[in-house]
Amino acid sequence: MQNKIVFVPQPKKVVYQNGFLPFEGFVLAQRKVFGGHTLTGLQPFIAANGVTLAAQQNAALGSQAYVITVDKTGVTVQYATQTGLHYAVLTLLQAAKQCKGKLPFMCVHDEPDFVSRGFMLDISRNKVPTLATLKKLVDYLSDVKVNMLQLYVEGRSFYYPSKAECYSRPDDYLTSADIVALKKYAEQRFVSLVPCGNCYGHMTYWLNQPQYNRLAYSPNGFDWSKDGLHCPAGTLNPADPDSVRFVRGLFDDMLPAFGNAGLFNIGGDEPFDTIYGEHALDDDGETYFSYMQQICADVRSRGLTPMMWGDVAHNHPDKIDRLGDVVYLEWHYDKGLFNDECCRVYAQKGARFYVCPSSGLYSSVTGKTDNMLANIAEAAYYGKKHGAEGMLNTDWGDGASSQSFVSSVYCQGVAACYSWNATCFDDGELQQWLNDNVYGCNLSAIVADLGRYVNLQKQKMNMIPFLFSALYIRGLDCMQVDYDNYSDPLAFFRRDELLTTDESNDTQAFLDDIRARLDSVDNGNLYCAEARYALDMLTWAVMHTRVCRGLRNDNPDVGLVRQTADFGEKCVLQHKQVWFARNKRSDYAKASFRWTRLVKKYRQLLSELTAKRK
Structure with a gap:
């Protein structure tokens, strides 16, 4: 077997054997056995000149267990219940989608660890x-x-x-x-x-x-x-x-x-x-x-x-x-x-x-x-x-x-x-x-790595990453308490933690690398838009952390405040777009309240700093 089939989740036992079965689709030996959604899944692979797909009920198997055999005579599935048959078909379809013109001879024995x-x-x-x-x-x-x-x-x-x-x-x-x-x-x-x-x-x-x-x-x-x-x-x-x-x-x-x-x-x-x-x-x-x-x-x-x-x-x-x-x-x-x-x-x-x-x-x-x-x-x-x-x-x-x-x-x-x-x-x-x-593009590794920005925080983490805490909880004044947002436990927290300068620099470099990778695979679909929203929110959080550190040291950078305000407005718009792409209105106003208020505070701060410079 030259190319291993990727099964998700991995079956308990897959034994590949020498040889391949020419494959252009399936002919169902007992069509009535494959009912409902199981048959729907098979439908695109049914072909008049396909290989025989036979189903054999085997009461000795567990209720969710199945056995698949692919040999020169065709494909046989053993199952005890319709659930087991459905899972067998799902596994078989994963193989069919990956095997162009031929299925490897193999035997799959499978059953879940958790009912x-x-x-x-x-x-x-x-x-x-x-x-x-x-x-x-x-x-x-x-x-x-x-x-x-x-x-x-x-x-x-x-x-x-x-x-x-x-x-x-x-x-x-x-x-x-x-x-x-x-x-x-x-x-x-x-x-x-x-x-x-x-x-x-x-x-x-x-x-x-x-x-x-x-x-x-x-x-x-x-x-x-x-x-x-x-x-x-x-x-x-x-x-x-x-x-x-x-x-x-x-x-x-x-x-x-x-x-x-x-x-x-x-x-x-x-x-x-x-x-x-x-x-x-x-x-x-x-x-x-x-x-x-x-x-x-x-x-x-x-x-x-x-x-x-x-x-x-x-x-x-x-x-x-x-x-x-x-x-x-x-x-x-x-x-x-x-x-x-x-x-x-x-x-x-x-x-x-x-x-x-x-x-x-x-x-x-x-x-x-x-x-x-x-x-x-x-x-x-x-x-x-x-x-x-x-x-x-x-x-x-x-x-x-x-x-x-x-x-x-x-x-x-x-x-x-x-x-x-x-x-x-x-x-x-x-x-x-x-x-x-x-995902429809090579996005998985980017999604996984987006969740690794926390590894760059060397300070001890108390449940919530400092980057998120600074943006969502601290704000500009550590007073962002929403007494009417009863759905969110974090609405009542007060925290004043920030990344160090080194942590901020390392995190920004890490996010810049991810941005380059995302730019290279982004095909414009919703998953990519969601990944970009997440990346931009984290980038905003780094910018925000730098603004807060400047204020703490009584040395605010007016240019950085302006950039952060502008970038924050962009993130608020992205948040709204990805929200309504998949969700009802529900309590969007409460969920977006902290982001929109923070941007307003930036504008107010910018006005105050500009006035002082005059």
Whole structure:
């Protein structure tokens, strides 16, 4: 075999043999076996003079397993279920697209390491995708054999009819009609759409509406730390029966559109108001588990199995059994945090659990590539070792969902590969496949490297890269606190960190090199536009850092301030263009508020500096 076929994800076992099968297409020996979307995928490769494609049902195989044999007699696929047959066809089509005129003799034995391979997209940090974008996402997930999609709903990102007074334009958000259409579309492609929301913490938007504030555990908010970081109310009062009734009302509005989804991710994570501040609880988790028992019981009464984030349960393993049949979601987003101990907590209790790594795109624009690669690899390794039922890769939007679809595609490709085959991943092959089948140009390596700007920061990083922190949080005066942007956790942070001069120079040189590479491959498609937007945002951040350092040293460069203001205006326009290319209006005004205000501050600063020079 001279040319190895690039399979994404990599099958468990591929044995190439001497010889090739002349190939111009397929003749289906049993056309009726290949139903629905599986047949649709095959349709372009069906030819009257093609090779025979036979399908044989084999009950001894697992439900998602398959075997492909290519020899001189043709192609044979063995499968146990339609799901297995679908995955076999996906693999076969990857081979057919790469093999011009001949298929190599080979035998493929394949089956996933994780029964559930999911992707969770945060649609609650101001940005809600259009239905067309979500369908495109489903197409991609299906192609890489991901079988679960969750859309994280917090606040008003979903239109709740019983809360109609909180919406001026309901169609700007995810609607029940969107869910019904997406669910049907996804199921045709062997992807389940699982509802995902919250029920305890992360209720900030609702609890800061006047009519619901009385339900808050800390109605006036709480002090996160002693340095003045005050956060608004975000956690329901577990002692108030109306809190449970409120959550049930949210469920009543949202769940019917999902039909018999089987699972429901109810969140339950990070009840910060009960952890920090003067009213922090110290009751060994008793309040938490008592409250969550009520929510889980309600979910089961609807015929669904609750899934919930494991950050609280993990710290109280003696209480895990109290919640009954629950799928725990063990999440860690930095390398080195997945290990034997964190997975063994559930395995020893016989509890169902998933491992949940992250794309790492939140609070960064382009992510932290090397951290993401390690985080996902470790999640897959330890999850498989300790019997995790699934892997759910998360794409959070903290920082006003500043990332774009182009970066999510790459990160989710990595997770898809590891969740299918936990011990065999080739980043180069994934990048090649993405270039050929998704991006439409040699963009993958550029996307991956855009997430490596963080490596040039030598100062210790506290979760958020200094470059993003300076632009989004610090601004020009370290006072950019948006008290009404309840969807974004970063809206309440105050940070005053900047890159050093050397770090700024190294980062700019790094970005200049990427710009030259992007110029050489840019074919004008939307993916390239998104990559250019990301590159320009990071470039603006470097310029902004230099302006801030000049102001800090009382030596501002008027010319640099003018250039930074002009470049910032360009970035604001790019942000708007890439936003509306894939997303509803949703809360665009809030997501763009910091960028537009920062540009206005530049203009004001420029006016002041110019006046001083006169």
